[in-house]
Amino acid sequence: MILTVVGVGLIGGSLGLAARRSGEFTVRGVSPRAALALEAGLIDEAFEDLGEALAGADLAVVAVPAGIAAQKVREVLAAAPEGCAVTDVCSTKAAVVEAAAGDERFVGGHPLAGAEVAGFENAREGLFEDATWYLTPTSTTSGVALEKVHRLVTTAGARPTILEAAEHDRMMAAVSHLPHVFANLLVGQAAAALGDRSIPVAGPSFRDATRVAGASPELWASIYESNADALAEEIDAAIARLEAVRGALGSGDVDWLRGWQEQAAGDRRRLTDEGLGGGPVREISIAVPNRPGVVAEIALALGREDISIADLALSPAPDRRSGTISLWVAEDRAGDAERCLAGIDLAAQ
Amino acid sequence: MILTVVGVGLIGGSLGLAARRSGEFTVRGVSPRAALALEAGLIDEAFEDLGEALAGADLAVVAVPAGIAAQKVREVLAAAPEGCAVTDVCSTKAAVVEAAAGDERFVGGHPLAGAEVAGFENAREGLFEDATWYLTPTSTTSGVALEKVHRLVTTAGARPTILEAAEHDRMMAAVSHLPHVFANLLVGQAAAALGDRSIPVAGPSFRDATRVAGASPELWASIYESNADALAEEIDAAIARLEAVRGALGSGDVDWLRGWQEQAAGDRRRLTDEGLGGGPVREISIAVPNRPGVVAEIALALGREDISIADLALSPAPDRRSGTISLWVAEDRAGDAERCLAGIDLAAQ
Numbered sequence: 080m081i082l083t084v085v086g087v088g089l090i091g092g093s094l095g096l097a098a099r100r101s102g103e104f105t106v107r108g109v110s111p112r113a114a115l116a117l118e119a120g121l122i123d124e125a126f127e128d129l130g131e132a133l134a135g136a137d138l139a140v141v142a143v144p145a146g147i148a149a150q151k152v153r154e155v156l157a158a159a160p161e162g163c164a165v166t167d168v169c170s171t172k173a174a175v176v177e178a179a180a181g182d183e184r185f186v187g188g189h190p191l192a193g194a195e196v197a198g199f200e201n202a203r204e205g206l207f208e209d210a211t212w213y214l215t216p217t218s219t220t221s222g223v224a225l226e227k228v229h230r231l232v233t234t235a236g237a238r239p240t241i242l243e244a245a246e247h248d249r250m251m252a253a254v255s256h257l258p259h260v261f262a263n264l265l266v267g268q269a270a271a272a273l274g275d276r277s278i279p280v281a282g283p284s285f286r287d288a289t290r291v292a293g294a295s296p297e298l299w300a301s302i303y304e305s306n307a308d309a310l311a312e313e314i315d316a317a318i319a320r321l322e323a324v325r326g327a328l329g330s331g332d333v334d335w336l337r338g339w340q341e342q343a344a345g346d347r348r349r350l351t352d353e354g355l356g357g358g359p360v361r362e363i364s365i366a367v368p369n370r371p372g373v374v375a376e377i378a379l380a381l382g383r384e385d386i387s388i389a390d391l392a393l394s395p396a397p398d399r400r401s402g403t404i405s406l407w408v409a410e411d412r413a414g415d416a417e418r419c420l421a422g423i424d425l426a427a428q
Numbered sequence: 429m430i431l432t433v434v435g436v437g438l439i440g441g442s443l444g445l446a447a448r449r450s451g452e453f454t455v456r457g458v459s460p461r462a463a464l465a466l467e468a469g470l471i472d473e474a475f476e477d478l479g480e481a482l483a484g485a486d487l488a489v490v491a492v493p494a495g496i497a498a499q500k501v502r503e504v505l506a507a508a509p510e511g512c513a514v515t516d517v518c519s520t521k522a523a524v525v526e527a528a529a530g531d532e533r534f535v536g537g538h539p540l541a542g543a544e545v546a547g548f549e550n551a552r553e554g555l556f557e558d559a560t561w562y563l564t565p566t567s568t569t570s571g572v573a574l575e576k577v578h579r580l581v582t583t584a585g586a587r588p589t590i591l592e593a594a595e596h597d598r599m600m601a602a603v604s605h606l607p608h609v610f611a612n613l614l615v616g617q618a619a620a621a622l623g624d625r626s627i628p629v630a631g632p633s634f635r636d637a638t639r640v641a642g643a644s645p646e647l648w649a650s651i652y653e654s655n656a657d658a659l660a661e662e663i664d665a666a667i668a669r670l671e672a673v674r675g676a677l678g679s680g681d682v683d684w685l686r687g688w689q690e691q692a693a694g695d696r697r698r699l700t701d702e703g704l705g706g707g708p709v710r711e712i713s714i715a716v717p718n719r720p721g722v723v724a725e726i727a728l729a730l731g732r733e734d735i736s737i738a739d740l741a742l743s744p745a746p747d748r749r750s751g752t753i754s755l756w757v758a759e760d761r762a763g764d765a766e767r768c769l770a771g772i773d774l775a776a777q
Binding site for chain 2 (some may be wrong): 261329
């Protein structure tokens with residue numbers, strides 16, 4: 080299979096290396112510095128021209144900086160051959176999914192890996208080992224495209240998690256972007272409250288909560304902007320919650336404050352106790368009609384139940400009007416997965 | 429010197445032990461379990477009656493739970509002899525300072541130490557070693573009272589830092605209480621955004637920022653309540669800042685977002701780079717009129733310049749109408765301290 084990596088930096092280079100080592104891919108890299116990445120052994124072939132790099136490709140990964148990702152996705156879809164699946168690695172998904180304009184070959188992607196150091200010089204095969212890798216197919220994404228991208232992700236050692244782009248962006252706003260906003264607020268308010276004083280020697284909660292304050296201004300300004308809508312909604316929710324706390328403080332309602340603190344304790348427990356197991360998996364096969372979106376629909380339905388797909392394979396019937404989809408899910412979620420799949424009307428639409 | 433510790437728990441017991449070991453204090457403890465604290469060697473004498481424990485005392489420390497501290501300060505001031513300095517250990521200061529009603533014997537105190545485990549069974553001499561210990565004299569506090577409390581704090585191995593009660597409470601709201609509020613918000617919003625999903629495997633910023641979410645509901649509800657006014661002001665400020673971020677996101681103002689992120693980076697650097705050195709100190713002596721509040725005024729003026737007083741001694745003149753105050757400050761701040769002291773009109777009021 081021919082994999083074209085568009086943009087050979089830390090992510091693109093690491094993915095190229097992992098794909099090469101698997102023996103399943105011939106890896107082409109296209110970037111101004113592709114020749115150096117070739118010398119470093121990250122790719123099999125170096126290109127400077129996008130069209131040449133995509134000729135005959137089965138799969139293309141757009142791994143360029145977030146600010147130009149949407150435009151690059153458009154260019155790659157315009158130049159890539161008919162059967163070529165296309166994905167990206169942006170940390171927010173709305174803009175790239177919109178740029179793909181319903182193209183059945185496109186699946187949005189976001190690996191949770193490697194933000195500390197950039198550049199292909201830092202690329203390594205194990206970068207994605209056990210990392211969550213979000214995939215955001217839409218109702219127009221073809222099953223074949225999703226299967227190819229899913230396989231690439233598992234080949235890289237990551238755990239694919241499938242969900243809708245809007246849900247992904249909201250989740251990232253809550254779990255990643257809002258903590259950065261709060262960290263910035265905390266240092267700003269502490270600086271104002273402290274004046275010329277030193278910060279108290281004790282104060283681990285403050286240090287923990289502000290570790291990411293002011294992180295990489297250039298990068299984070301573009302992250303906030305790229306997820307502006309979802310982040311704005313989280314900020315609105317935060318303001319509403321702060322006003323509720325403010326109200327309880329104003330009226331001296333200690334019972335409310337205690338209940339709120341208890342609720343937070345419960346939320347925290349639930350969030351941190353949970354995790355993805357790496358246990359045994361079971362295969363589930365179902366017959367599906369060969370229409371656009373059916374695989375994405377299945378994957379999204381499982382994703383909504385928090386069931387991870389460890390692996391996924393499509394076997395089209397010779398007439399190409401139907402086929403079989405095989406899914407591997409955690410043994411202890413297989414029953415849930417079967418119930419969930421039974422509830423989907425696959426003939427619909 | 430006779431020290432009466434009112435409430436012999438973790439803080440009171442550790443302070444009693446440190447004071448005993450110094451050889452400068454005879455330590456009386458008063459609490460329902462004082463006899464056990466005596467057996468444990470934390471105090472020299474055990475009392476159950478407050479009046480008896482305070483008879484002839486030079487210094488009293490109220491070390492009871494926050495919820496009853498203000499009432500206990502009132503009782504102790506009513507029962508303590510004329511020359512007895514009184515302090516407390518509450519984490520917020522407005523309520524106890526108000527309870528002291530301008531009594532010249534009272535100095536509010538707050539050691540930043542030992543919240544994890546309670547009870548005198550966990551008391552230890554080194555609990556306050558190098559810990560910041562805030563003191564909040566008012567304009568009515570006598571210099572003698574402040575000197576005694578200051579000496580007790582340094583005897584315990586802590587670093588006294590003098591500031592106004594309102595400033596202390598605002599600082600604690602910003603540096604300690606607001607991080608708890610934000611941590612609660614983050615787990616609540618993440619739980620809402622994630623639904624039935626697991627939290628992403630990667631996400632150290634989220635874990636760091638939410639470590640204190642939902643901490644000890646009973647204790648924290650009372651901390652929020654005890655600092656309600658200052659915390660409400662910080663929350664108002666947070667809402668205003670969130671609305672500014674919201675505005676920049678809504679208008680797509682990346683320059684503003686970048687500038688805001690840079691500002692946070694600067695705030696964080698300034699807050700975390702600073703610290704109190706343990707270097708050489710220099711003595712500064714000045715003649716002062718013997719009027720209430722003059723020592724507090726000096727200490728507050730130095731505190732406003734972030735100059736820590738490593739030690740402090742008063743030498744009243746025989747006529748008791750004037751005296752000398754000796755201060756020890758860090759060598760490299762001595763020049764600043766002298767300039768600051770020269771700017772105070774000691775004859776005023």
